[in-house]
Amino acid sequence: MVTKTHLLTVILALLMLCGAVCASAESKVDTLKNEIQDTRQTVKHQKKELLKLTREERSMFGELAAIEDRISDVEKDLFQQEDDLAGIMEDEKAAKTDQRVLEDELDEIVTRLKLMLARIWPVHSRKLENRFGSLDNWKQADRNFVWLASLYKDTKTELDKAEKKADEINANLEVQKDLRLKVEAKLAEINGTKDSLLKDKLSLLSGIKSIRALKISREQELKGLLETINKLNYKLKILTSKKIANFKRSLPRPCAGDIKIRFNPSAKPPVRGIGIKTNGNVDVKSIFWGKVVHNDTLRGFGRVVIIYHGYNYYSLYAYLAESFVKTGQEVEKDEIIGKTGYYPKLKDTGLYFELRFHQKPVNPQKWLARD
Known part of the structure; x- marks a missing residue:
C-alpha cells in the first residue's frame, strides 16, 4: 500500500517541475516589464514628436x-x-x-x-x-x-x-x-x-x-501605444496580482462537503492535508489560478491532480474519480478540474486536499474561506 510518505516523495519530485514553471512565470513577468518599458520609451518619443x-x-x-x-x-x-x-x-x-x-x-x-x-x-x-x-x-x-x-x-x-x-x-x-x-x-x-x-x-x-x-x-x-501599455499592465497585474498569498483565508473550498480529516503534521502518520467527505461524486474546483503540473493515477490515491499557483505555491487533489484537465493546461479560479471518487479512509466519496509552500505543507483550513 502506498503511504503518505510515498505521496510526499512524488510531490517532492514534482517540485522541480514547479520550479521550472515558476521560472517561466518570472520570465514572463520580466518580459512584460521590458515590453512596458520599451513601449513607454516609444510613448515618450511620440509625445515629444507631438509637442x-x-x-x-x-x-x-x-x-x-x-x-x-x-x-x-x-x-x-x-x-x-x-x-x-x-x-x-x-x-x-x-x-x-x-x-x-x-x-x-x-x-x-x-x-x-x-x-x-x-x-x-x-x-x-x-x-x-x-x-x-x-x-x-x-x-x-x-x-x-x-x-x-x-x-x-x-x-x-x-x-x-x-x-x-x-x-x-x-x-x-x-x-x-x-x-x-x-x-x-x-x-x-x-x-x-x-x-x-x-x-x-x-x-x-x-x-x-x-x-x-x-x-x-x-x-x-x-x-x-497607451492601449498597449494598459494591456501589458493588465497582463502584468494579472501575473503579479494573482498571488495566492494575498488571498489567505478567502480561497474557495475545492468541493462541497464536510471536513472529516484535519491537518495534523505531528500525528503518526502525519496528516499533511484535509479529508472532505462528499455527497456522491461532486465537482472538484481549482482553488486559484494556476497551471496543471501533474494529472495521473497514483496507486493508493486514485487520480491525483497537482496545480502550480506561482510563487512556490501549489495545491493537490487526490482520490478523484475522473479529471477534466491535462498536464500543462492553465486553469482559472473555480474552474472544474474533476469529480470526487471513493476515499478509502472515509469509506465514502470524498477528496484529499493539500496546499504546499515550497516543500512544506501548510494548513489548508487557514487559507480556505469559512462557510
Whole structure:
C-alpha cells in the first residue's frame, strides 16, 4: 500500500517541475516589464514628436493670422481704390457729358454764325463793289458795319468761350485718364499683393493640413501605444496580482462537503492535508489560478491532480474519480478540474486536499474561506 510518505516523495519530485514553471512565470513577468518599458520609451518619443508638431502648427497658425490681417488691410485698400476709381469714372463720365453739351452749344453757335454770314455777306459784297456806296447814304452803311462788327465780336467771344471750355474739358479728361490709369495700376498692384498673400495662405493651410494629418496619425499611434501599455499592465497585474498569498483565508473550498480529516503534521502518520467527505461524486474546483503540473493515477490515491499557483505555491487533489484537465493546461479560479471518487479512509466519496509552500505543507483550513 502506498503511504503518505510515498505521496510526499512524488510531490517532492514534482517540485522541480514547479520550479521550472515558476521560472517561466518570472520570465514572463520580466518580459512584460521590458515590453512596458520599451513601449513607454516609444510613448515618450511620440509625445515629444507631438509637442514639436503642435508648436509648429501653432507657429503656422500665427503666420496665418498675420497673413489674414494683411489680407484684410489689403482688401480695405482695394475697396478704397475701387471706390476712388468708381468716383473718377463717374467724374469722367460727367465730364464727357458736359463736353457733349458744350460741343452741341458750339455747333449751335457755328450754325447761327453761318446763317448770319450768309445773310450779311451779300450786303457786304455790294458795299465793297460800290466802294461803300454813295456818300449821301453813309450813315446807313456805317450802322450796317457797326452792327456787323458787333455781331462778329459777339460771335468770336462765344466761340472763344466754347473753345476754352472745350480745352478745359479735354484737359480735365486727360487728368481723369491719368488718374484712372494710376488707380488701375494701384488696383493691379494690390490685387497682385492679395494674390501673393492668398497663395501664402493656401500654402500655410496646406502645411497645417499636413501637420494636422500627421498629428492625428501620431495621436492614433500614441493612443494605440497607451492601449498597449494598459494591456501589458493588465497582463502584468494579472501575473503579479494573482498571488495566492494575498488571498489567505478567502480561497474557495475545492468541493462541497464536510471536513472529516484535519491537518495534523505531528500525528503518526502525519496528516499533511484535509479529508472532505462528499455527497456522491461532486465537482472538484481549482482553488486559484494556476497551471496543471501533474494529472495521473497514483496507486493508493486514485487520480491525483497537482496545480502550480506561482510563487512556490501549489495545491493537490487526490482520490478523484475522473479529471477534466491535462498536464500543462492553465486553469482559472473555480474552474472544474474533476469529480470526487471513493476515499478509502472515509469509506465514502470524498477528496484529499493539500496546499504546499515550497516543500512544506501548510494548513489548508487557514487559507480556505469559512462557510
